[in-house]
Amino acid sequence: MTDNTSNHHNNEAGAGDRDRVIGTPSPSGSDAIVAGTTEQQRGHDGPYPAEETHGHSEEEQRRGEKVAAVWFTIAFLTGMGFVVAFFLFPPDSISDPRMGQYSTMALGGTLGLALFAIGAGMTVWARRVMPHYEVSSPYDELPSAPEEKGSFGQFFMKGADESGFTRRPLMRRTLLLAMAPLGIAPIVLLRDTGPLPGDKLKHTMWEKGMHMVAEGTHRRLTAADLETDGSMISALPYSEPTAEHPHGLSLNEQAKTSIILIKMPAEDWKPGMTEQQRNWTHDNIVAYSKICTHVGCPAALYEQTTHRILCPCHQSTFDAANGAEVVFGPAHRPLPQLPITVDNEGYLVADGDFSSPVGPTFWDAEKGE
Structure with missing residues (x-):
C-alpha cells in the first residue's frame, strides 16, 4: 500500500x-x-x-x-x-x-x-x-x-x-x-x-582635332581612304607609341574609342537621320562606335547593300543609314556617333566626343545615370 x-x-x-x-x-x-x-x-x-x-x-x-x-x-x-x-x-x-x-x-x-x-x-x-x-x-x-x-x-x-x-x-x-x-x-x-566617377562614363579621349588611324597601324586616315561607296574601316584615335603601349593606346582606351568609318551613298540616307547627325559626317563618311550597346561586343560586321551593322555576339543589328538605330536584337539604343571633319591637310579628325555614352546600356543614357 x-x-x-x-x-x-x-x-x-x-x-x-x-x-x-x-x-x-x-x-x-x-x-x-x-x-x-x-x-x-x-x-x-x-x-x-x-x-x-x-x-x-x-x-x-x-x-x-x-x-x-x-x-x-x-x-x-x-x-x-x-x-x-x-x-x-x-x-x-x-x-x-x-x-x-x-x-x-x-x-x-x-x-x-x-x-x-x-x-x-x-x-x-x-x-x-x-x-x-x-x-x-x-x-x-x-x-x-x-x-x-x-x-x-x-x-x-x-x-x-x-x-x-x-x-x-x-x-x-x-x-x-x-x-x-x-x-x-x-x-x-x-x-x-575611390572617388565617384562623375560624368567620366559619358566621355572618352576623343576630342576636337584628334586624328584617326586604321586599327592596327599608325597611318592617319584621309577621306580618300574611303573613296568607294560602301567602304568600311575600323579606326582608333592617333596616339604616340610608347614602350608600355606600342600601339599608342592601352587596351582599355582602345575598347572605349574604337570606331567604324563607313562611306555612305548620298541617296541612301534615310529621313530618320537628323540634320545634326548629317552635319557630323564628312563627304558622306559617318563614324559610329564599334562597341555594341547590348553587352559591349565589337559590332564590326557591315552589310553594304542594306547598310546594316551587325554584332556577332547576340545579333543586335543597327541601321548605319539611319543614325545606327536598332532594327533587330536585344540592344536598346543606337550606336553612339562620333562627329568627324578634316583638318587643313585633308586628314580625318574628330570634331568632338561621341554623341552619347559608349558601351552597354548599364545606365539610363538619357539621364546620364
Missing part, C-alpha cells in the same frame, strides 16, 4: 514536471531556469538523467573567463593591425609585385587571425563558462496561456545570467573591444572604391 502511494505520488510529480513550461519555477521552488540546477550542478526536467548534464564551478568559470578575454584581446590587437596595414599599404601598392605580396599577407593575416581569435574566445566561453544541460519542452495546445507568455522574460534574463554575459564583465568588455575593429573594417575598405 505504501509502495503504491509512493509510486502514485512520483507519477503525479513527474507529470507536473513534464507539463511545466520552460522558464517557470519548478515545483521544488528552485529559481533556476531548469529544474534541479544549482551554482555547481545544472540539471534539467527533460527525459535525460541529471548525471548526463553538468555545470562548472566558480573557479572553472573564472579561468574560462580569463582565457576567453585573452583571445578577445588578441582579436582586438590583430583587428587594429588590419586597419593599420590597410593604410600602411596604399591601394596602388598592388601594382608592385613585392609590395602587393606584403599587402596581401598583412591584410589577410591580420583579418584572419582576428576572426579566428573571436571564434576561439566564443568557443572557450561556451565550453568553460556556460552551463551544459539538455532542455526539453512538451507540445502544448496553442495559444499559450497568459502566464506562460509572461514566463519568457524571466526565462530570457535567467539565460543571460547563466551565459555569463551579465556576470562576467571582463569577458563581456573584451568581446565588445574585439568586435570594434571589425566594425570599422567595412568603413575603411570604402577607400578602395
Whole structure:
C-alpha cells in the first residue's frame, strides 16, 4: 500500500514536471531556469538523467573567463593591425609585385587571425563558462496561456545570467573591444572604391582635332581612304607609341574609342537621320562606335547593300543609314556617333566626343545615370 502511494505520488510529480513550461519555477521552488540546477550542478526536467548534464564551478568559470578575454584581446590587437596595414599599404601598392605580396599577407593575416581569435574566445566561453544541460519542452495546445507568455522574460534574463554575459564583465568588455575593429573594417575598405566617377562614363579621349588611324597601324586616315561607296574601316584615335603601349593606346582606351568609318551613298540616307547627325559626317563618311550597346561586343560586321551593322555576339543589328538605330536584337539604343571633319591637310579628325555614352546600356543614357 505504501509502495503504491509512493509510486502514485512520483507519477503525479513527474507529470507536473513534464507539463511545466520552460522558464517557470519548478515545483521544488528552485529559481533556476531548469529544474534541479544549482551554482555547481545544472540539471534539467527533460527525459535525460541529471548525471548526463553538468555545470562548472566558480573557479572553472573564472579561468574560462580569463582565457576567453585573452583571445578577445588578441582579436582586438590583430583587428587594429588590419586597419593599420590597410593604410600602411596604399591601394596602388598592388601594382608592385613585392609590395602587393606584403599587402596581401598583412591584410589577410591580420583579418584572419582576428576572426579566428573571436571564434576561439566564443568557443572557450561556451565550453568553460556556460552551463551544459539538455532542455526539453512538451507540445502544448496553442495559444499559450497568459502566464506562460509572461514566463519568457524571466526565462530570457535567467539565460543571460547563466551565459555569463551579465556576470562576467571582463569577458563581456573584451568581446565588445574585439568586435570594434571589425566594425570599422567595412568603413575603411570604402577607400578602395575611390572617388565617384562623375560624368567620366559619358566621355572618352576623343576630342576636337584628334586624328584617326586604321586599327592596327599608325597611318592617319584621309577621306580618300574611303573613296568607294560602301567602304568600311575600323579606326582608333592617333596616339604616340610608347614602350608600355606600342600601339599608342592601352587596351582599355582602345575598347572605349574604337570606331567604324563607313562611306555612305548620298541617296541612301534615310529621313530618320537628323540634320545634326548629317552635319557630323564628312563627304558622306559617318563614324559610329564599334562597341555594341547590348553587352559591349565589337559590332564590326557591315552589310553594304542594306547598310546594316551587325554584332556577332547576340545579333543586335543597327541601321548605319539611319543614325545606327536598332532594327533587330536585344540592344536598346543606337550606336553612339562620333562627329568627324578634316583638318587643313585633308586628314580625318574628330570634331568632338561621341554623341552619347559608349558601351552597354548599364545606365539610363538619357539621364546620364
